[in-house]
Amino acid sequence: MTAAPLSHAARLSVAPMMDWTDRHCRFFHRKLTARALLYTEMVTADAVIHGDRERLIGFHPAEMPVALQLGGSEPAKLAEAVRIGAERGYPEVNLNCGCPSDRVQSGAFGAVLMLSPDLVADCAAAMIAAAPGAEITVKCRVGVDEQEPREVLPDFLEKVSAAGVTRFAIHARKAWLQGLSPKENRDIPPLDYDLVDEMKRAFPGLHISLNGGLATLADAKAALARGLDGAMIGRAAYHDPGSVLAPADPAIWGEGEGVDPVAAALAMLPYIEDHLAAGGRLHQVTRHMLGLFQGRPGARAWRRMLSEGASREGAGPELVETALSEVTARAA
Structure with missing residues (x-):
């Protein structure tokens, strides 16, 4: 089978999840779906540059298509990490602008970057320049804390897309940087699918995947039917892969057969x-x-x-x- 464009694979993706989407998980998921886009756990740019690269970002060729997700906020370090990832064969590198954990906040990256769209644009531009052969994408929230999402999100998308990013995965919840745990941030802030739908209409040239609260292939198909370009499923794909991933290829792409x-x-x-x-x-x-x-x-x-x-x-x-x-x- 000829490799399809990443945008085609991104019609359904399995969200990057810390402690879960390691190389063994991804190899297993690939046995269930040949077409869905898979992501690594988030790895910091510093770890990629200075750490055990085989342990942190190694992968089996059978996992493809698989994308590397990076955490960081320093353009030069992110650029170096992108070069390393691209040299190892990753066709996509995703910048995390959505994780609300304390550790991520202390490093001034993740969801806190929603407060600094100009910095994200600078990071994206440096990443794109570092490895022209790899696609640079962004995963973000609709806003954080007291931000007004309908003001913040379009500004964020406009500035970051101007730097050259054309594909975004949007978790349709705010992140509260104080007062909620990472687990609570996945469940308590209300979902706003309408806003993500509005962003697709406002930015028709961008590839936008919906993330947050999607639990079934029917949920994913509903998002696609509304005009979104992709659906990103996290915990449900991990906890019930037989229902979410095994039937995905014919259900989402109309290609191949479901897997027993x-x-x-x-x-x-x-x-x-x-x-x-x-x-x-x-x-x-x-x-x-x-x-x-x-x-x-x-x-x-x-x-x-x-x-x-x-x-x-x-x-x-x-x-x-x-x-x-x-x-x-x-x-x-």
Whole structure:
């Protein structure tokens, strides 16, 4: 299959999620959908420049299309991190302007950047100049704290797109930098899908994906039907990948066939064997697979067996096969 443009893949994407969308998670998700755009966890520009790059931003070629998400607010450092990411083969680098965690705020990046659209534009321009072969994108909120989103968001999009960014993923909630935890910031501020729809009408030349509160493929299709260019699903894709990702290719693109979750689990066995042979542990992979059979016969036994057994010394692919036999027996 010829690689499609990233904008085509971005009709459905799995949101970058700290501690979740690591390379094992992405390899697993790719067994469920050939077309959806995947993202790394957020990695700071400093970590990319000075840290263990293989551990932080390494990926398997089978994960493609996959994008690198960076955190930072210094144009020169972001540019260097983009160069490194592009050299490793990432076709897209995304700048995080949406994460509200204290650690991110203390580093003056993430959602706090919604307060500084001119700085974001400078960062984007430096990133674009650093690696012309990689697409630079932005993930943002509709605003923070006491900002008025209908004033802030169009100004943000206008300034950052003027720097050359043409693709945005917009989390349709404000972020409250004080008083709410990161978890609360995912749920408590009200969703404003109408505003994101308005931004697409106001900026028809931009590719805009909706993020926040989307839980099903029906939600994603509804966003596309309203004229948005993409839907980005986070926790639901992680916790129930069998429902969100396995049927995605025909449902969203009208291409390919849906994937049998049992077949996807079996397809992970060679990868697991390679990971163990390289000194890895079983639970590092299987923790991302616990929700594969969510809502289906045998799901509880699958989760229990993997949760209890995968961390034990010597646990190997036979545990996955045994757990899978429980699923198939109960589905029969």
